[in-house]
Amino acid sequence: MKEDYYNVIGVMSGTSLDGVDLAHIQFSVKNNKWTFEILESETIAYSSSWIKSLKSAVDYSKEQLEKLNQNYTQLLASIITDFIEKHKIENLDAVCSHGHTILHQPQNGFTLQIGNLPEMASLIPQTVVCDFRVQDVQLGGQGAPLVPIGDRILFPQYDYCMNLGGFSNVSFEQNKQRIAFDISPVNTVLNFYANQLGLDYDDKGNISRTGKIDTNLLNELNALDFYQKKYPKSLGFEFVKEIVLPLIESFEIAIEDKLCTFTEHVAQQIALALPNKKGSLFITGGGAYNNFLIERIQYYLPEMKIIIPSTKILEFKEALIFALLGVLKLRGEINVLSSVTGSEMDHSSGNIYYSK
Ligand SMILES: Nc1ncnc2c1ncn2[C@@H]1O[C@H](COP(=O)(O)OP(=O)(O)OP(=O)(O)O)[C@@H](O)[C@H]1O
Ligand SMILES: CC(=O)N[C@H]1[C@@H]2OC[C@@H](O2)[C@@H](O)[C@@H]1O[C@H](C)C(=O)O
Structure with a gap:
């Protein structure tokens, strides 16, 4: 051929x-x-x-x-x-x-x-x-997410493809179908507290690392309804603004402790979301630069091989995949999966x- x-x-x-x-x-x-x-x-x-x-x-x-x-x-x-x-x-x-x-x-x-x-x-x-x-x-x-078909075609060597952007999301194969869903907010919340310290974001998670985990806050975050739901499911800014931030604000603790506790919550939710705790986990998006978060994810998934690609793929994977969707359209081939969008x-x- x-x-x-x-x-x-x-x-x-x-x-x-x-x-x-x-x-x-x-x-x-x-x-x-x-x-x-x-x-x-x-x-x-x-x-x-x-x-x-x-x-x-x-x-x-x-x-x-x-x-x-x-x-x-x-x-x-x-x-x-x-x-x-x-x-x-x-x-x-x-x-x-x-x-x-x-x-x-x-x-x-x-x-x-x-x-x-x-x-x-x-x-x-x-x-x-x-x-x-x-x-x-x-x-x-749902008209979203559209990236998972690109994960399947361009990154088939990985068991899980995850993006840590404003929110975390994951895609993987199950019974020959691509499954994808949002897991939790990430940088939408971390940036909010970094902003309170006069920073755009918490570089490498270095400030979060200095904080302490507040167990009560962690338990309340983990108990939120969204995390008990099955996929398909997706998140928007409303969840952050109306539910997550007011919950965190109800705790009178240091910003460092809020950052640290939220990072722990994200790592725990990511570990819970993956149906199999072994294999390879490919991580892209700006959150992949948050070393502290990556370490906590690895802590909860000790048998998972975490792969963080070069800067070009880490930052441009979505542009790459929209390029692929366009080529698939030019070829008259499928570029949106109903197993993902419903x-x-x-x-x-x-x-x-x-x-x-
Ligand atoms: N060095 C770093 N340390 C920690 N976090 C970082 C670093 N660099 C970038 N980030 C985080 O990554 C975010 C940008 O990520 P990205 O560009 O993947 O988001 P996005 O594409 O807008 O999100 P989405 O994919 O959800 O639309 C920044 O706002 C910041 O929170
Ligand atoms: C409607 C829309 O623009 N959704 C975006 C948004 O940004 C992240 C998340 O929410 C994802 O569902 C989607 O983008 C990615 C690139 C997607 O379609 O896979």
Whole structure:
């Protein structure tokens, strides 16, 4: 069977609003076996006024959202164009872009990622594959998470693929199906307390390490309803704002102790969430830099081999996987799994726009 090659750019904007992640990827596929190389990658930080707009957009009117969508499509187009020019990238098959999630209400039948307007193709000008979540929601799915199919295709050597971002989530195979779910908040809470100490985040978990565990708080965190539920399940900021932070705030303890106790809680929940306590656990996302958290996870999973990849994969795995979703769409192949999103069926999602 012949080998197919794809030269693409993956573009992702995540929940932490740190910026737009871009990764130039070369894929090759033969007999359904995929390999990839990340050639160049970069995160372009948002300006403070963009962060403000993206945060407030949840309350915008329809007209304001339309305007924001146009402006954001232009912003993304200029970021992508600069990336292509800076790295002298040629002969692209496509730019595969997630956009930025503003509204996500699958229960009401809609999800909105801005930056996915058809004019993007003419602005950059390249073939664009985007809007990967909408069709899944139309098919009754959650429209998220979309990364697990990429875990399956690109990282099949690991028993568990875990991301430690704003929240922790995991994906793995069970009875020939990919299973995925959110486990607990992570950096949404740790950053909140690091901010109270005047820091963006607790570098390497060094401050959390100096704290003491408050056993009562730990027990109350572990007793929260969400942790007793079975998958599929997912978390949002509401859980942090309305439940977790008020619970922690009801304890009058030092910030270091809050950080330490929450880290312990995350490590315990991660250990509980994995059906088999042996094998290999591949960890990506900024939380993989939190050495203290990683040590506590290893403490509760002594027989698990924890693998933390190079910076490129650790920070750009989501951009890499959206690039893959775009290539799968170009090939007319399945890129969303109903076992993960709960939609009616597996399907090939996304829109393809050609530059005129
Ligand atoms: N050196 C470090 N030590 C500890 N934590 C770190 C370090 N570097 C980054 N982090 C944490 O990682 C976070 C960023 O992670 P990441 O970019 O994976 O999140 P995200 O992609 O926005 O989240 P999500 O995947 O949930 O959308 C930072 O806000 C910080 O909390
Ligand atoms: C609707 C939406 O944008 N969801 C994001 C968000 O950020 C993290 C988590 O919540 C995950 O469900 C998803 O993104 C990842 C990349 C995914 O779809 O797999």
